[in-house]
Amino acid sequence: MSAVASSPIPPVLDHLRDQPDAAEHELRGLLARLAEVPDPRKARGLRHGLVYVLALAACAVLTGATSLTLTPRPPA
Template identity: 85%
Template sequence: MPAVASSPIPPVLHQLRDQPDAAEDELPGLLARLAGVPDPRKPRDVRHGLVDVLALAA
């Protein structure tokens, strides 16, 4: 018996299909968008910038 799919990706993609396409000048760069993510870490524990970590993960 095959396993039940537990990935949330298909429902999310279905929701994104209803969104209008963005114009070319409305799209920020990936690094600029990631720079807006607040860093919840304590400053003393930071070895690498959050933007760098998120960009590598993406």
């Protein structure tokens, strides 16, 4: 018996593939869109740009993350 795929990425890609063609001006990169989000953080102590933090969070959600905390796996 094969395992059921738990990754949400294939269904998301299928959904995107089924969308009607967008006009060229509507196709913007993820980083360009995320760069439009205003950064509410204070400049003191910043190490990473907000656009990259948001991009990593988006990637984490696509791979199944549901929270910001890391839950350790039990030993095998």
